[in-house]
Amino acid sequence: MRVVKLKKKNLVPFLRKLEEFGEVWGPVKKGDRYVYAHTDPENFDLKALRTIIPPKKFFVPPKFRMFTFKEDEWNEEIDTKKRILFGLHPCDIHGILILDKLFLSNYPDPYYKTRRENTAIIGLSCEPDDKCFCKSTNTHSVEEGFDLALSDIGNEYLVWIGSSLGDDLQKMGEDLIDEDVTEADIKKYIEWRKKRDGMFRTDIDLTAMPDIFEISYNSPIWEKLGEYCLSCGQCSMVCPTCNCYDVEDNYRVGSEIERNRHWDSCMFREYSLVAGGHNFREARSERLKLFYTHKLAGYMSIFGKPACVGCGRCADTCPVGINVPNVAKALKGEKVDAIWAKEVKDAG
Numbered sequence: 001m002r003v004v005k006l007k008k009k010n011l012v013p014f015l016r017k018l019e020e021f022g023e024v025w026g027p028v029k030k031g032d033r034y035v036y037a038h039t040d041p042e043n044f045d046l047k048a049l050r051t052i053i054p055p056k057k058f059f060v061p062p063k064f065r066m067f068t069f070k071e072d073e074w075n076e077e078i079d080t081k082k083r084i085l086f087g088l089h090p091c092d093i094h095g096i097l098i099l100d101k102l103f104l105s106n107y108p109d110p111y112y113k114t115r116r117e118n119t120a121i122i123g124l125s126c127e128p129d130d131k132c133f134c135k136s137t138n139t140h141s142v143e144e145g146f147d148l149a150l151s152d153i154g155n156e157y158l159v160w161i162g163s164s165l166g167d168d169l170q171k172m173g174e175d176l177i178d179e180d181v182t183e184a185d186i187k188k189y190i191e192w193r194k195k196r197d198g199m200f201r202t203d204i205d206l207t208a209m210p211d212i213f214e215i216s217y218n219s220p221i222w223e224k225l226g227e228y229c230l231s232c233g234q235c236s237m238v239c240p241t242c243n244c245y246d247v248e249d250n251y252r253v254g255s256e257i258e259r260n261r262h263w264d265s266c267m268f269r270e271y272s273l274v275a276g277g278h279n280f281r282e283a284r285s286e287r288l289k290l291f292y293t294h295k296l297a298g299y300m301s302i303f304g305k306p307a308c309v310g311c312g313r314c315a316d317t318c319p320v321g322i323n324v325p326n327v328a329k330a331l332k333g334e335k336v337d338a339i340w341a342k343e344v345k346d347a348g
Contacts, residue, residue: 007176028044
């Protein structure tokens with residue numbers, strides 16, 4: 001992996017040059033939150049932390065048409081537009097790597113595959129807030145999954161070139177790139193890493209978590225959590241690695257058949273509803289158990305790490321305080337104020 005430098009004052013001109021490859025998307029402020037927008041790079045907010053919706057929406061859109069069919073005419077609709085996603089933090093890049101395993105292994109999803117191949121990823125370093133716990137999931141740094149990755153070292157960025165496409169991109173703005181990375185630059189980077197690693201305020205111990213889930217399968221904690229869960233599905237919508245979807249066929253006599261795909265959530269009551277009106281997970285507690293078992297046990301038992309990247313979106317989004325740190329702590333017998341405080345209030 002090669003490393004070059006880019007002066008901060010040259011970042012916007014550099015990103016503008018990359019529009020030769022495709023649309024450049026980056027984080028912009030919307031109210032007190034952040035979203036990805038296709039706009040002039042001058043409008044990107046370099047201090048943005050987590051966006052409302054993670055970058056998975058670019059690879060698995062919330063809703064899209066797969067194909068249409070009428071009589072003997074078949075039209076598959078695969079998005080081949082080229083894009084550059086700028087400003088992705090290490091945790092979100094790890095989220096994409098998890099999606100890669102799910103959508104590109106064994107039986108590659110052609111819709112995901114095409115979008116992934118036509119999208120360039122430019123990472124950007126960040127500093128955590130009180131909801132970030134990516135250090136606990138070991139996703140606070142990344143060595144793959146990006147084409148370029150920028151690390152802040154003061155007045156400049158160290159630019160890590162992670163792919164042949166990344167090399168092509170930096171050549172588009174090579175007049176703005178400095179090839180001379182010095183020992184002083186390396187020292188600045190090491191100092192920044194140490195500073196950033198010491199800023200994390202949320203920490204969870206995931207040691208033996210698959211075993212803990214196995215032991216706690218019938219724990220009353222699930223019923224307690226189920227009492228407060230709203231089954232709104234926000235946790236799965238904002239999660240970088242949640243990937244459940246449903247497929248619907250729309251058909252009208254005399255017109256074409258349209259097949260659409262859209263996001264779904266295991267938190268929804270209808271998710272486990274089958275023919276005859278039977279539901280394998282009627283209770284909210286059972287749906288919560290499924291969600292968190294997948295995040296912290298099932299995926300970990302297969303791939304050796306959780307399907308959670310510590311981005312903090314669940315903590316930022318759930319209106320009743322049910323999130324990965326709180327659930328993990330509760331299963332270990334720790335009292336979590338966000339959950340138990342409600343129980344005390346209700347009892348009073």
